[in-house]
Amino acid sequence: MNDASMSAEMTANLSKSLDFDQAAKPKVVAKDVNVFYGEKQALFDVSIDIVEKSVTAFIGPSGCGKSTFLRCINRMNDTIEGCVVKGGISLDGDDIYAPSLDVVELRARVGMVFQKPNPFPKSIYENVSYGPRIHGLARGKTELDEIVESSLKRAGLWEEVKDRLNEPGTGLSGGQQQRLCIARAIAVSPEVILMDEPCSALDPIATARIEELIDELRANFTIIIVTHSMQQAARVSQRTAFFHLGILVELGATEQIFTNPSDKRTQDYITGRFG
Template identity: 80%
Template sequence: MSVQTKPKVVAKDVNVYYGDKHALKNVSVNIPERAVTAFIGPSGCGKSTFLRCFNRMNDTVDGARVVGSIQIDDQDIYDPDLDPVQLRARVGMVFQKPNPFPKSIFENVAYGPRIHGLAHAKPDMEEIVVSSLRKAGLFEEVKDRLHESGTGLSGGQQQRLCIARAIAVSPEVILMDEPCSALDPIATARIEELIAELRENFTIVIVTHSMQQAARVSQRTAFFHLGILVEEGTTDDIFTNPQEKRTQDYITGRFG
């Protein structure tokens, strides 16, 4: 796998504290553009915490504090002048549990473009919704019931709806926090295919606790343990030739 010369996201010496707890220690990592980067590691290792730094979702947690710098296209996202709302329009997020709004499928996808003012006329909005659903591989399944409830879909469909909702605002980066952990193997496979397609247009960062999934979908992998970035490199290297013993132990299933 080739790695772009210029990284999309550069994180440098990131530390996260939850109150007195030092959850993430001096993490530095480069995220390449139009590729999938996977964060792996045992539960509580800080991988999700780190992911939430990229769209400043940690801001919404009481007592959370982020130190260090994260730049997207050379712009510091922790610049006090930067509005996190603006950032989150550029950095979309898909959560662990599918969380569609209790509204219609159409409204779910249209919500983001609507609040950001991306489409004013009705046909424009319809176009955004349809193309987002297409990109998320959901359109064929739901085209006859766009105005029915989004929560009435199956788990896998709901998660694809959440992906459609995220890409409807045309973000540059999509963060996925264990997007398949609540899904069955078939739905998981569909999401993984979708991730491979989305990679053409988006920079994707995925947190997963499944090493096979990381191996299947990602080009780069970062292994976290106890709040520390242990090792980071191309996925092939990490899985075939890990440099650290802890990485080796984890991917061979000795702990985690």
């Protein structure tokens, strides 16, 4: 990749980048978010609107704050000792850091898929049924069976596992495990799905399947994906946010970010000058 242009592969994968409505309703709104780990500040005044039923990619070099911000959206940073989040984040207008907010309910509305597939040490069926069961989403075994089947189908895994639902989820391949984790996340009918480098541990074939799945899921879910792969961001997202040194440098339509960024730091990153 040179300074004048992106790679041919990346350019060829930008055709879907502008198929979102600029006036679409924001699902998640962040305003002046600052995050501290003890004395160290990790994010500086991040403000961003995440459009509903679309894919927003967070890109930037390692340690730039993109995963930190992702974890703010379902309050996973609450589990880190010494982490302090300041500013506002709302989901459909509801302040997710309000003292009265039920964090368990929030995490049902905002699901998460991690970098490394992490199925529970339970059967495939129990991995998917666990959330609906504890949240009381099924009135009996028949409804639970329907949720499990529907979730596995939406995750593109049903045909591969329908005859071995009682086998351990940990016995699946890496790509299958990640799709199982996606099925587990969508089983509780979340509104937002956060994905923290979901393909970094997968081979190219499994990565392609997950990317296809992301494109299918955005019809029903708001998806935010952290990725180190600019090609992946170009393939799967409609909007891209570039983070650098804890600052949200630029947000825009994916095609615009990759072909005509407005900030020199973005241009330098996507052309390989740093990162």
